């Protein structure tokens with residue numbers, strides 16, 4: 001039976017959407033810091049190793065599965081092996097949870113975009129962010145008040161998500177990416193070009209790229225490289241499989257996987273250069289050592305950078321607004337991919353039209369997100385993000401390679417992608433999926449569990465880690481098992 005399934009308008013449209021998902025906050029605020037703290041220039045060795053032994057092979061696997069079995073993640077997996085259907089639902093649930101806090105971060109960025117014109121954060125960007133803007137409470141159990149500007153931003157982000165996904169794969173997601181991604185890249189190039197000519201930029205770049213070869217021998221550096229590649233390529237999140245299920249019959253999968261990985265990588269380097277050039281300027285202008293100005297994530301975007309922009313006059317206004325615009329664009333293309341990866345499985349499963357499902361998901365998602373607009377939002381984000389990224393993604397990725405490597409058999413997927421691809425991948429791929437990637441992921445998992453037991457994450461009360469961390473993992477697994485029990489409406493498995 002041939003089902004009617006939506007399709008991308010072109011292969012380029014698909015690649016842009018996949019790159020749009022991959023290029024996100026992780027590229028802008030995570031990669032530069034991960035590279036710097038893990039050996040600088042020397043980090044490139046484990047990083048590229050991870051791209052070739054996990055990033056690209058996993059992309060080929062996810063694209064191959066989605067294309068061969070023509071279904072969103074749980075459907076594709078169920079068609080490959082009915083018993084494992086739950087493995088497709090787990091990342092679907094995780095994606096939904098990620099969406100809830102991703103929209104919060106994008107709401108912050110939207111608010112900061114408006115602040116950047118008047119540099120509303122004033123002289124103490126740290127106090128402004130935590131006290132005035134977030135009204136952060138003193139513990140993750142204390143929610144404080146609802147913060148309306150954040151809630152408003154969250155509503156706006158969900159509305160954009162809804163609008164893009166509602167219009168469908170070709171008319172919405174592809175179109176949005178065709179506009180947003182090139183714009184994003186252009187803005188980032190402008191920021192980078194201006195940043196590298198700032199006073200002190202070379203110090204920043206030297207600090208970033210100076211290789212510390214001793215780091216290459218450390219397991220933690222390799223774990224960081226694999227973690228970054230997984231997160232950055234949106235792997236094991238149910239996204240790439242769902243996206244590739246919209247590909248036409250004849251399409252080039254192997255090539256698309258390489259292109260996605262390289263484009264994402266290129267953007268990662270571009271933003272690392274911009275970020276470190278700006279940090280170099282900050283160190284030079286304040287007479288501080290680089291080690292005191294480098295930071296990542298929320299602290300970089302909402303505390304350190306605003307402080308730098310304040311010292312730059314009109315240039316700071318321009319760079320500041322461009323920077324927050326970058327965060328928003330990069331984030332929207334990722335959150336759209338998450339929304340699609342949540343809506344498509346439910347639509348496949350229960351036979352509800354996709355755009356109706358998108359509406360339902362966006363309404364429920366907005367309600368869940370509103371919890372993040374309280375004074376405890378930052379704590380929740382921090383804990384949930386740590387658990388999903390350190391355990392959720394790694395375990396799902398591990399089970400994925402075990403399933404394909406040992407049960408479905410890699411040859412089946414490889415023969416499928418080779419049949420339609422211009423260049424063929426050899427049996428090295430089977431070996432990677434069967435042995436290499438699982439071995440590395442098991443190692444990562446053991447390491448992070450040991451670390452977690454030795455010193456529980458972030459010094460939070462254990463109870464909060466159970467409530468917001470482990471329980472989220474539990475909800476993901478239990479929810480997945482329950483969903484997998486329900487029958488597929490009008491679908492042949």
Ligand code: PHE
Pocket residue numbers: 021022023024025026027098231232233234235237239334335337338
């Ligand atoms: N790949 C995105 C980034 O680099 C993050 C992301 C992960 C988005 C998982 C969606 C799902 O920021």
